[in-house]
Amino acid sequence: MRDFQFPGRSPVRATEAMAATSHPLATLAAIDMLRSGGNAMDAAVCAAAVQGVVEPQSTGIGGDCFVLYCPKGEGEVLAFNGSGRSPAAATADWYLGKGYAELPGTGPHAVTVPGAIDAWCRLLEDHGKKGIDAALAPATRYAEQGYVVHDRVAFDWADDAALLAADEHAARMFLPEGKAPLAGDMHRQPELAKTLRIIASQGRAGFYEGEVADDLVARLRALGGLHALDDFAETKGDYVQSVNSSYRGYDIHQMPPNNQGMTALIMLNVLSGFTLASLEPNSAQRLHLEIEAGRLAYQDRDTFIGDQSFVHVPVEQLLSGAYADRLRAAIDPLRAMTHLPRLELPRSDTVYISVVDRDRNAVSFINSTFGSFGSGVVGPKTGVILQNRGSSFRLTEGHPNRIAPRKRPMHTIMPGMATQNGRVVMPFGVMGGGYQPFGHVHLLTNMFDFGMDPQQALDAPRVFYKDNAVLAERSIPVEAIAGLRQRGHQVSVAEEPYGGGQLVLIDWEKGTLTGASDPRKDGCAIGY
Structure with missing residues (x-):
């Protein structure tokens, strides 16, 4: 409470x-x-x-x-x-x-x-x-x-x-x-x-x-x-088949490519091997793991995701447990990776x-x-x-997102759905263009690892990694910023808040609905 x-x-x-x-x-x-x-x-x-x-x-x-x-x-x-x-x-x-x-x-x-x-x-x-x-x-x-x-x-x-x-x-x-x-x-x-x-x-x-x-x-x-x-x-x-992965006992559903939704699933697969619940939610330790998982997943996004009518995207391989193990092994809890390409994302x-x-x-x-x-x-x-x-779209020869006639571009907007035992637990989403996989993961880990209620999970401070730096909202504790810098991250204050999100949580046993809306926007949840 x-x-x-x-x-x-x-x-x-x-x-x-x-x-x-x-x-x-x-x-x-x-x-x-x-x-x-x-x-x-x-x-x-x-x-x-x-x-x-x-x-x-x-x-x-x-x-x-x-x-x-x-x-x-x-x-x-x-x-x-x-x-x-x-x-x-x-x-x-x-x-x-x-x-x-x-x-x-x-x-x-x-x-x-x-x-x-x-x-x-x-x-x-x-x-x-x-x-x-x-x-x-x-x-x-x-x-x-x-x-x-x-x-x-x-x-x-x-x-x-x-x-x-x-x-x-x-x-x-x-x-x-x-x-x-x-x-x-x-x-x-x-x-x-x-x-x-x-x-x-x-x-x-x-x-x-x-x-x-x-x-x-x-x-x-x-x-x-x-x-x-x-x-x-x-x-x-088109009706398409959603892609999904399990996290802490929940099945998380996303849109398939040409959508970037599986980027969030790759992040969750990597983070599932860490005991996040033992960390403080706004600590450098937790944020660092999230940042590093995101950097790895976004590299895969930019390397593989395109319109599947034009290119083959190795969805099963990218979402496999063995692949998550390999990515996770590259993360040092005490040091930021230095070998990944620059991540540039438009507003x-x-x-x-x-x-x-x-x-x-x-x-x-x-x-x-x-x-x-x-x-x-x-x-x-x-x-x-x-x-x-x-x-x-890209113009690079051989890139999966290279423009072509009547082709769909790699797309950032991604609705999410969490289910458990064949029932919907929560339709959810976090806006913000390229930030959205980070936003989905931060929201879900806030709830499923740290036990936050839906509104707390949306209210919680956020960071994002782009242009070779961590951009932190002003609500991130100074101790966490210092800890991220000790791990080799460049950290700056974000000029704008990250994203905005909504969700509705279903409690089937009680017969109730719980809604939340992000304070970074003007909106609200209403029920009756």
Whole structure:
């Protein structure tokens, strides 16, 4: 139990249903959907749509999504890959011939075709109780009538004024009076409201065909992009087999490649050989082991993970116990490794949604436009912000993530699901682009090794390793920082908090739900 004399909040507890998102309006929309007869999938899509309006820097219908879903909380965990692909005309030779050394982080060449709307429509048709029209109704209302800009949204928005100003349409829609809105300001997106109405009326075809697709492709082509209407019309998500591994008696499920989810599983496999529970949660000893396991796992991520329709990814080998033993043997508890390559990861924004309904349908749902405000390219008539997921591709010959026509890039957004004895224990996720495997592992070890409740596990201080240094949140104890430096780590204070997360914990014996939402975002968990 937390000390009530210190700042913080308790987890949220209920019996019927629970939703947790990174924005209060999205959580409320999910709860309203559940109480009006919708199920967990309806609620998750509804919440994601709202966040595409009220958290425009993080997500939207111009992005991608991945989903883990367990009907009635028992049996097989279904996985849906809603990530888009590169244009049919996109080849590494084309970019190399134009003098590109790497894919740009913004602009038309960073844009892959959005997969979110195809995924939303398919998932609602297969697993929802209501249609896309009902799911989009609250988002449409906020886009048209306006919404209040929340504090974390304003914090992120202010950092992106230069990106938005570079695109006349983005500037018109997202820099009212020439500047980013402040916390407490009202903001409207009438062009996006019109687009949401078209999709509500026409379904998937309303986005990938007709006037919406025409607007987006015309804008991309005008900026030099390679996109064609056929690239949009032929977009299709896929049901795939989740990958999983065991940790402390729980089965942890992740998305398979092209997703980076197995990076977290490699980390957990390595850490399973250490007695973490004997260490202090915020000690240098614990953080060092986590950092080193992460450095090894990220090296494998960048070496092996790509679109399995194009390359072979040795999933079984990478998740084997023998492989984990080999990686673990490389870790010195008292000294940082010096032989690993530099780990460079771009900043990104995402939303993660966790929902469990009264029938215990459990949804782990993540949606993103990748970088803050994605590519910075906005449809002038539609108000759709297009993602920059294509910036993850490589141009290196032989690399598994080398760009090719209609190929999916290595993808960072990763929903998680924990099960035990064939039942869902917890749909969970931690946002933050490349940080997400670290975030998943830190959350799970906080709970399963150190016995923290869900809210404590999300509140706990975080570190991340990138650019050859440990970046520590200000809440990391000074003794831990000193201990990491003694082990050879360069340690700096992180400029921004790491990620944000949500989860819903199911107690089948008591018949209760416990929800939590990360204080690094504006959101909350609500149950009834």
